[in-house]
Amino acid sequence: MSGVIFRDPLEASAEDVTKGWHTADDYLSGNVRVKLQAAKLAAKTDPGYAVNVSALEKAQPKDLEASEIDVRLGATWIEKEYIQQFMQETFETPFYMRRSIEVKFSPLTAEWQITGKTIPNRHDVAAYVTYGTDRANAYRILEETLNLKDIRIYDTVEDVDGKQKRILNKKETTLAQQKQQAIKDAFQDWIWKDPERRETLCRTYNELFNSIRPREYDGSHIHFVGMNPEITLREHQKNAIAHVLYGGNTLLAHEVGAGKTFEMAAAAMESKRLGLCQKSLFVVPNHLTTQWANEFLRLYPSAKILVATRKDFETARRKKFCARIATSDYDAVIIGHSQFEKIPVSAERQERQLREQIEDIEEAISSIKYQRGESFTIKQMEKTRRSLQTKLDKLTSTERKDDVVTFEQLGVDRIFVDECQYVKNLFLYTKMRNVAGLSTSEAQRSSDMYMKCRYLDEITGGRGVIFASGTPVSNSMTELYTLMRYLQYGTLRRMGLTHFDCWASTFGETQTAIELAPEGTGYRARTRFAKFFNLPELMNMFKEVADIKTSEQLIVPGPEAKCETGVVQPSE
Numbered sequence: 001m002s003g004v005i006f007r008d009p010l011e012a013s014a015e016d017v018t019k020g021w022h023t024a025d026d027y028l029s030g031n032v033r034v035k036l037q038a039a040k041l042a043a044k045t046d047p048g049y050a051v052n053v054s055a056l057e058k059a060q061p062k063d064l065e066a067s068e069i070d071v072r073l074g075a076t077w078i079e080k081e082y083i084q085q086f087m088q089e090t091f092e093t094p095f096y097m098r099r100s101i102e103v104k105f106s107p108l109t110a111e112w113q114i115t116g117k118t119i120p121n122r123h124d125v126a127a128y129v130t131y132g133t134d135r136a137n138a139y140r141i142l143e144e145t146l147n148l149k150d151i152r153i154y155d156t157v158e159d160v161d162g163k164q165k166r167i168l169n170k171k172e173t174t175l176a177q178q179k180q181q182a183i184k185d186a187f188q189d190w191i192w193k194d195p196e197r198r199e200t201l202c203r204t205y206n207e208l209f210n211s212i213r214p215r216e217y218d219g220s221h222i223h224f225v226g227m228n229p230e231i232t233l234r235e236h237q238k239n240a241i242a243h244v245l246y247g248g249n250t251l252l253a254h255e256v257g258a259g260k261t262f263e264m265a266a267a268a269m270e271s272k273r274l275g276l277c278q279k280s281l282f283v284v285p286n287h288l289t290t291q292w293a294n295e296f297l298r299l300y301p302s303a304k305i306l307v308a309t310r311k312d313f314e315t316a317r318r319k320k321f322c323a324r325i326a327t328s329d330y331d332a333v334i335i336g337h338s339q340f341e342k343i344p345v346s347a348e349r350q351e352r353q354l355r356e357q358i359e360d361i362e363e364a365i366s367s368i369k370y371q372r373g374e375s376f377t378i379k380q381m382e383k384t385r386r387s388l389q390t391k392l393d394k395l396t397s398t399e400r401k402d403d404v405v406t407f408e409q410l411g412v413d414r415i416f417v418d419e420c421q422y423v424k425n426l427f428l429y430t431k432m433r434n435v436a437g438l439s440t441s442e443a444q445r446s447s448d449m450y451m452k453c454r455y456l457d458e459i460t461g462g463r464g465v466i467f468a469s470g471t472p473v474s475n476s477m478t479e480l481y482t483l484m485r486y487l488q489y490g491t492l493r494r495m496g497l498t499h500f501d502c503w504a505s506t507f508g509e510t511q512t513a514i515e516l517a518p519e520g521t522g523y524r525a526r527t528r529f530a531k532f533f534n535l536p537e538l539m540n541m542f543k544e545v546a547d548i549k550t551s552e553q554l555i556v557p558g559p560e561a562k563c564e565t566g567v568v569q570p571s572e
Contacts, residue, residue, distance in 0.1 A: 002051055003051065003055065004023070005023055005024065005027075006021070006022055006024065006027040006055065007020045007022075008021075008022055008035070008038075009042035009052070010038050025215055026215065026246065027052075028055055028056065028059040028213070029213045029214065029215035029216075030212060030213065030215065030544065031212055032059045032213050033206075033207060035052075035056055039053045040053055059213055061210050061213060061540075064202065064205065064210050069201075069205050070534050071187075071191050071201070072187075072505065073145045073146055073183070073184060073187050074112065074145060074148050074501075074505040075505045075506050076110055076496065076501070076505055076506070077204060077205065077496065077506060078201065080104065080105045082191075082201075083103045083112075083146065084102065084103040086186075086191070087101075087114070087139070087142060089190070090131070090186050090187075090190065091126045091131060091139070091142075092126045093120075100115070100116040101115065101116040101119060101120075106381075108381065108384075109384060110431070110499040110501040110502050111147060111431055112143060112147050113143065114139050114140075114146075117137065118137075120137060120139065126138060131179055131183050133172065133175050135153045135169075135172050135176065136176045141176060141179055141180050142183055145180055145183060145184065147501075148431060148501055148504060148505055148510065149431065149432060150180065151173070151179075151180050152168060152176075153168070153169045153172035153173045154166040154168055154169060155167050208495055208496075209534065209537040209541070210537050212540045212541055213540070214540055214544065215247065215544075217243040217246060217247065219237075219240070219241050219242030222245075224269070225273055226269065226300055227266065227300060228301060231262070234259065236254075236549050237262060239547070240254070240549075241266050241267045244267035244271070244466055245267065247463075247544070248461075248463045248545065249464070249465040249467075249486075249488070250465075250466045250467070251467045251469075251472060251483060251546045251547065252264070252547050253469060253472045253549070254468070254470065254547070255470050256470040261292065261295050261296075262295070262299055264282065264466065264468060265295070266299065266300075267416075268331070268332050268414070269300055269303065269332075272331060277414040277464070278411065279325075279329075279333070279411050279412050279414070280331070280332050280333070280412070280414045281325075281340075281410070281415045281416070282334040282415075282416045282418065283335060283336070283337055283417045283418065284334060284335075284337070284419070285337060285418065285419050286337060287336075288418075289307055289336055292307075292334050293307040293334055303331045303332065304329070304330055305330060305331055305333070305334060306324065306325065306330045306333045306334070307334045308321065308333075308336065308339050312339075313335075319404045322405040323405055325412070326409055333412070337422050337423075338445075342404075343404070343405075343407050344407065344448075345406060345407050346406040346407075349408070349451070349455065350451060353451065353454070354391060355392070357388050358388050358389065358392075361385045361388070365381050365385075384429060387429075391427070391447070394444070394447075407455065413456065413460055413464055414460070414465075415465055416468070417449070417466070417468065418468050419468070419469055420467035420483070421469050421471055421472065421474065421479075422445065423445055423446045424446070424482050424483075425445075425446045426446040426447065426482045426486075427446070427447060428482075428500045430501055431501055432501065432504070449486070450485070450486065453465050453486050453487075453489075457489065465486065467486065477504070477507075477508050483542075484503075484541075487545040488542075491541060504529075507533055507534055507535070507538045508531070509531055509532075510528065
């Protein structure tokens with residue numbers, strides 16, 4: 001079976017020769033660069049791994065050249081030494097100032113800081129004329145750019161009541177933004193100019209982001225035991241079920257009418273039959289629980305399912321209903337979104353996770369004080385710590401939750417979440433301000449779902465969460481990042497993209513337009529995400545979990561099909 005199955009040296013065991021074996025489509029996908037390094041190391045001591053090396057070398061993604069990589073100021077995968085070098089060479093920083101004007105970066109808050117940015121005097125042509133203005137010198141503009149902010153200049157005026165307020169200065173802001181664009185253009189010209197720097201950055205980018213080979217799933221061989229013989233699943237449905245069975249966490253991003261209900265029901269039944277999970281919980285819109293049950297039984301007439309009604313989650317009955325879930329062996333349990341929220345994660349787990357984050361921040365603050373004696377990020381860290389403390393107080397509140405069986409005690413090891421766009425308002429930290437579609441507020445439902453997803457990742461190794469939606473991304477690129485946090489937290493952590501600003505600086509760009517304020521009293525700046533960068537690499541990463549189907553892939557349109565003006569088609 002050489003070339004059909006492979007033994008992964010990272011999982012192999014000398015005591016048990018049955019461990020670590022994978023089919024070719026599984027082993028030759030995912031992060032193939034890491035797998036190749038492991039195979040080469042193992043082949044030095046065991047020649048049997050030479051076949052792994054040969055196969056993985058053929059599966060490697062083509063290395064991207066500098067012309068194929070988009071780099072922007074603020075991308076956190078670029079070492080701060082390169083930003084320091086760019087600043088000194090472009091702004092012609094005098095040698096006696098170079099130790100005072102320094103670029104610094106805090107990994108915890110993803111914040112850039114330029115110390116000594118006010119040191120240059122007004123006679124510095126590069127700082128105040130070429131790349132800056134009288135109101136904002138080049139170093140301040142560079143700092144704002146690194147932090148993904150558009151430079152804005154405000155005037156302070158007094159109103160009729162004598163109160164001071166800030167008003168956007170359109171002229172000065174426009175001039176400063178022109179200088180900001182000049183700095184961005186200079187960086188694009190500078191970053192790839194040096195051959196050694198270009199080679200280093202290309203290698204770093206390829207290792208970090210161009211290392212994933214998406215897996216193709218084929219479900220044509222699956223035998224659905226117990227399924228209604230009058231129903232035949234379509235090819236894309238079988239492939240999606242294979243994705244759930246053989247892959248990890250999955251997003252069924254299929255258009256309305258593509259058959260997501262049958263996909264999830266069949267995936268749950270096959271998973272239990274094959275021993276991949278013990279108990280599946282379906283979280284669906286509140287008004288669709290009965291419809292879901294009917295569709296489930298239509299596909300699997302002999303399935304043993306438990307359906308929650310509105311009365312089951314009344315205060316007097318909730319405890320008994322959760323006890324039934326925990327003590328009985330159901331093929332599937334179907335409940336509504338609001339009912340799912342009322343099943344609490346244990347207070348110990350909530351407290352432990354948030355306290356760990358708070359402790360990490362406090363340790364970072366102490367380290368900065370001790371090692372550098374500086375506080376350029378301490379204020380931001382303190383703000384983050386207070387936010388986490390508030391979040392802890394909010395999540396441990398028992399106002400909306402009773403003393404019932406906790407989520408961990410239910411015995412659920414796989415959840416299927418229908419219409420997952422209901423939980424897209426997940427809290428995130430960002431330095432960016434007033435960006436359309438970017439909110440730092442969250443819903444209790446979203447934070448609750450996030451903690452349960454993290455728990456299932458722990459007990460299943462990242463295989464216990466399946467989301468489904470016909471509109472997974474509808475308003476902003478932040479929704480794509482939120483889905484990746486739910487389903488690909490391990491991947492984001494491995495790539496150093498758990499902070500939203502790190503992710504956004506690598507894959508997106510904002511643009512600001514100055515427009516008249518609605519009340520007609522002046523101007524305001526409106527910022528929105530304008531485009532994606534490095535989209536192929538982002539989609540390869542996302543396709544590890546996303547099974548995407550649009551109408552163009554499901555239906556072949558006839559010659560009479562027309563595209564309506566102004567309507568965004570699925571392919572776009």
